[in-house]
Amino acid sequence: MSQNNEHTxxxxxxxxxxxxxxxxxxxxxxxxxxxxxxxxxxxxxxTMLDTWLATSTPFRKALESTMTQVLTNLxxxxxxxxxxxxxxxxxxxxxxxxxxxxxxxxxxxTRKQAAAAKPKEPKEPA
Numbered sequence: 001m002s003q004n005n006e007h008t009x010x011x012x013x014x015x016x017x018x019x020x021x022x023x024x025x026x027x028x029x030x031x032x033x034x035x036x037x038x039x040x041x042x043x044x045x046x047t048m049l050d051t052w053l054a055t056s057t058p059f060r061k062a063l064e065s066t067m068t069q070v071l072t073n074l075x076x077x078x079x080x081x082x083x084x085x086x087x088x089x090x091x092x093x094x095x096x097x098x099x100x101x102x103x104x105x106x107x108x109x110t111r112k113q114a115a116a117a118k119p120k121e122p123k124e125p126a
Contacts, residue, residue, distance in 0.1 A: 035041055071078045
């Protein structure tokens with residue numbers, strides 16, 4: 001049974017609760033949109049983000065160095081090792097692509113030379 005939000009059944013308590021919930025969500029949504037679209041909010045958010053980034057940097061660096069030591073002691077690759085390997089593999093892929101292109105060019109040139117050097121067979125009269 002579909003109900004219209006404007007006409008709620010007074011004997012249906014869940015319908016009343018749903019309509020009150022929807023009305024409050026709409027009101028909060030409009031208020032939050034108005035608040036977020038102000039310059040003061042964006043400045044406050046920027047200040048909080050700058051402060052958080054500045055205070056979290058030493059902790060992040062300490063965590064990274066600790067993880068590097070732990071991974072080294074466990075004979076496991078670090079982030080730098082994986083990144084370095086990924087860069088090397090990318091370079092290998094690029095070189096293989098270049099070699100493949102040159103090989104394709106050489107094959108085409110060889111086929112052209114073979115076709116040009118091949119004696120033409122005379123056509124038989126019908």
